[in-house]
Amino acid sequence: MILSVIIPASNEERWLGACLAALVASDPVAGGAEIIVVANGCRDRTAEVARAAIPAAAAAGWSLTVIEREQGGKPAALNHADRVARGEVRAYLDADVTVSGPLMAGLVQALGAREDAAYGSGRPRVTARSRLSQTYARFWARLPFARSTAPGFGLFAVNRAGRARWGEFPTIISDDSYVRMLFQPHERIEVPAPYDWPMTEGFAALVRVRRRQDAGVAEIAARWPELLANEGKPRLGAGGVLRLAAGDPAGFATYAAVSLAVRAGRDRGTWARGR
Template structure:
């Protein structure tokens, strides 16, 4: 009698909406991962509401995944929506440990093996890689990113999880379906106390929105997402764990990067002056 195949050590779920310009690089970085043998990895691309070649370009890489003994499944979901795509991706995955990866992110070649190893520990655990912001094309975004990466919550070990985070089976059991919310990444992160979160040395490249208007739009969306989480899950807010900005922090940042500080403040003021709209999901880099 043939025994059933063991479940993969790690499932990677990639929601993708019109990502034909990015999905190939993202999946190529997955294929370049080291330290995971045949059967150890499954990848679910949850393409949702796509009107471009995202699905075709992802499916074209299926032979390369099969050659490594890894499973690639590409879901062609008619309806758009990130959290809906995450739920269908979760339903298609068989691994207990899950990683959630944005389609415009590229990873270091040792990140997934290190993630799978870390998630094998007992007890609920949230894992993130070391986030690196991709050098932007626009001057304003480069200045904003310079300041943003110096903020207290971006200090090494903080595990912000933007663009990539993972949980083991015990951690995934802390919630059911993803609700229709704005900040799906913070929704997960808040379910883990700071002591239950781990940032790995291996990293990944994450693009930031281009241009002043895009920065304002995304910041407004992020702020709306945090207000939504605080309203719906106030009991979890204590798990945020981000260091607050003190007066000394502002003075330090102003002295270290005055132009970048001015850009960051200008974006913040524009967000405040623009009101509290932006409660719907939007992609910042377009």
């Protein structure tokens, strides 16, 4: 069973090399595996970094295709790659994510064993460099969504029947949330192998990304309200918030400050990398 790993990459030269190196160092995938990098609207060396990884990928038994598109836009990049992908299992991977060795083979095994539609991911490990982002990430990672089964941020995969749940990716802010909510909680599989997912750095960036997250959820609620029933995360409630705050006062204060700044500001429609 062939695995196709699709990586949309816009100005990701700083992160893409590590992402690809971790992929090709993964455990072997029965049936073979291919990587499709779509460098979309790049103004840096993203495509060169991807092409430089072709020899190492080939030596490890991976096919690596690099596609360059002048236009930006993640959904368009995903759709372009999907049209040339060969895999029965499709994994969609952010260019700044690094997978652990067993993860991709584990996803193929888990999803390939299902004839019905299935969605899968690994267990994310949220990373950060600065003290501020570490504090925010520590609290964020304890929220119900982040602790739910196969939350899928940064990496999600589907089997053939699962990919048939939708046609082309719509033009949308949060493609990962959209796909995740096409599946009911019992259709989601979490492989125990982890992957590293970097939190964005700095207060202003955290506010921009949080604002974009909120806009993505609001967009899904407006366009596909029926999907919200598939969210599947437990309600936190006031008591739950108090327990989290008591367990991590600094994390709560940082998270609350970002939340207040999001509500006080206005979305200027600018793209923000990261979370």
